[in-house]
Amino acid sequence: MESNPAEITQLLQQWSGGDVRALDQMMPLVYRQLRAVAQNQMRRERGGHTLQATALVNELYMRLAKQYGGQWNNRGHFFAFAAMLMRRILTDHAKHLHREKRGGSQERVPLSENVPWLGSSSEEILALSLALDGLERQDKRKARVIELRVFLGCTAEETAEILEISKATADREWTLAKAWLFRELKGEGGKQAGE
Numbered sequence: 001m002e003s004n005p006a007e008i009t010q011l012l013q014q015w016s017g018g019d020v021r022a023l024d025q026m027m028p029l030v031y032r033q034l035r036a037v038a039q040n041q042m043r044r045e046r047g048g049h050t051l052q053a054t055a056l057v058n059e060l061y062m063r064l065a066k067q068y069g070g071q072w073n074n075r076g077h078f079f080a081f082a083a084m085l086m087r088r089i090l091t092d093h094a095k096h097l098h099r100e101k102r103g104g105s106q107e108r109v110p111l112s113e114n115v116p117w118l119g120s121s122s123e124e125i126l127a128l129s130l131a132l133d134g135l136e137r138q139d140k141r142k143a144r145v146i147e148l149r150v151f152l153g154c155t156a157e158e159t160a161e162i163l164e165i166s167k168a169t170a171d172r173e174w175t176l177a178k179a180w181l182f183r184e185l186k187g188e189g190g191k192q193a194g195e
Helices: 005-016 021-044 053-065 075-100 122-138 140-151 156-163 167-186
Strands: 110-112 115-119
Touching (some): 021 053, 075 122, 122 140, 140 156, 156 167
Antiparallel strands (some): 110 115
C-alpha cells in the first residue's frame, strides 16, 4: 500500500513509545496515500463541497497528533484507525452542514461504488455513522471492514492485510456487513437514507 512499510512500522512503534516527533516523520511517508483516499472520498461528495481533500488529511493529522501516540500493533492497525477518524471527520462536517442548511435540491451521488444505494448527503452520512456505531457494538471487525472499504477505499486484499485476516474472511465479512448495513439503512426501520 505505501512505499516503505518497514520504516512506517518502526515510526509507529516509536510514536507508541512516546516519541511525538515520530508522527511528523511518518506523515510524509503516508501523506500521498491518505490524500489519494481523501480525494477519492471528495469525488463522491456533492459539487461545491466546502471540505477539500487536503483539509481532510490535515484534520486527520491534527486528530492523530492529539492521540499522543496510541498503541499501534502495526501499520494495518494505523490505517484502520485512520479510516475511523476520516469517518468521524466527514460525519462531524455533515452534522455541521446539516445544522446550517436543511433541505435543498442536491444531486444524489453515491458515497462509495461499493454501496451505490448509499448517497453522500449529510443526512445519509449521519445515518451511516449511527449505523456503524451500532454495528461496532455488535461486531467490531465488520464495522472496520465497512470503514476500510467505504471510507478508505481499500480493496478486499488490502482490507484482509490491514485486519490480518484471510481474503476469504474479508470477503465474507464485507458481504455480511453490507447486507446488515442495507437492512439497517433501507430496510424495515431505515427511515434515514434516501427516503
